[in-house]
């Protein structure tokens with residue numbers, strides 16, 4: 001069947017597909033005599049590759065994106081494994097650290113605490129109100145593992161949205177990077193004359209919540225079709241805002257839910273291989289988290305469904321998970337603790353605190369060790385060997401970003417497990433040759449999830465992003481591996497296939513939205529799976 005749908009980027013008035021207008025051709029004589037598109041792509045690539053510092057590459061690509069977005073996204077799609085570490089993790093981390101120094105021209109929307117009470121008028125200054133579909137919003141309070149970077153957090157919103165455009169075909173003009181300036185507690189920035197944000201201690205408490213309430217309300221009024229992705233808020237606020245707004249507006253938190261979904265997906269594929277080697281049932285996995293912040297607990301929550309999908313009750317699932325924070329194993333009798341840790345705090349242990357990770361491994365006997373601590377090299381040779389002694393194929397996921405904060409390298413994980421490790425990291429590591437075999441690391445980064453999850457939520461015009469939609473994105477990703485990728489021992493699909501993967505995830509997310517009755521594009525319900533996938537693909541913008 002064919003149906004005519006409102007394009008997802010239109011304002012709803014227009015019912016037919018609108019072909020975007022190509023930019024006017026420059027007049028004769030105003031461009032060089034020979035300017036071939038393919039050769040120009042090579043020229044751009046050569047310029048990129050001639051820079052020896054990654055931050056220089058980042059700056060070059062930012063300029064290219066501004067001056068020639070079509071070329072930028074074309075190259076980005078064609079050279080995904082080369083581009084993502086520059087426009088995204090890990091180089092985007094350096095771009096954030098240095099933002100106030102490398103800044104050239106404004107990009108995105110800045111809303112500061114000084115705008116409280118008049119946020120509406122600031123939002124109204126955004127040039128493309130009708131087209132907005134997705135916004136990535138940060139307050140810079142916990143950028144990657146780099147801490148409070150204040151208004152220097154803007155590049156993270158920009159980087160995530162570049163991946164929405166490249167990876168899920170969201171139209172560039174439909175994206176809004178936002179950085180909220182609520183001050184910063186980063187003294188180095190406060191002392192820096194070049195710092196671009198307010199010189200003010202970071203706002204907390206009721207005034208901060210009032211600001212956020214006003215912001216979210218005005219966003220929903222100005223952009224009725226907008227999905228909001230919260231990014232890199234400090235742990236407490238990440239949970240607070242997700243909880244506060246998730247039933248009111250279409251929002252999700254990438255660090256809690258996106259990371260949770262991507263790790264669940266990798267764990268599903270890793271656990272199959274690990275259980276095949278050990279002969280133990282899938283439900284017997286024991287998962288130890290090193291790090292109990294927003295990402296750690298978000299992932300732990302999502303991993304519950306790994307067990308419940310395999311038949312365990314919620315209580316049984318919770319008992320398969322252990323947390324380590326800065327004081328060691330998290331258990332009830334240890335004393336007061338942050339609210340978000342309580343759910344997984346162990347009730348079955350009441351001895352003296354266990355603080356050493358090796359002692360905790362000895363006590364828990366985990367099959368999987370997940371790092372979300374931002375403590376570089378916390379998984380020492382001893383730790384990795386202890387995991388290998390317990391498991392024929394240990395699952396080790398050092399997930400902290402950027403790469404220098406990773407709990408261990410792929411190389412070390414391979415070496416200390418005699419090549420048996422099932423590995424995924426948050427940031428990219430190179431492949432390793434071990435005994436004549438090339439082993440590939442997984443990249444358990446939420447970049448596999450958020451483009452497809454967002455696209456699905458946008459196309460379904462979901463009123464909220466339900467847990468079932470997030471879970472669908474995760475299962476969609478886990479199921480997206482090809483035969484060849486399985487035979488290579490991969491836990492995640494190859495990133496070159498991002499568009500295909502995002503389309504598949506989006507389709508699953510739309511189905512989940514329909515089941516949960518949160519879809520407003522109800523006309524999509526009558527499509528069969530093939531038709532729905534085709535429709536998703538047809539909605540993608542191509543450079």
Ligand SMILES: O=C([O-])CC(=O)C(=O)O
Pocket residue numbers: 089143144145232254255400401426445446
């Ligand atoms: O941006 C990334 O690479 C993943 C992420 O959300 C984070 O580390 O906060």
Ligand SMILES: [Mg+2]
Pocket residue numbers: 144231232254255
């Ligand atoms: Mg993040």
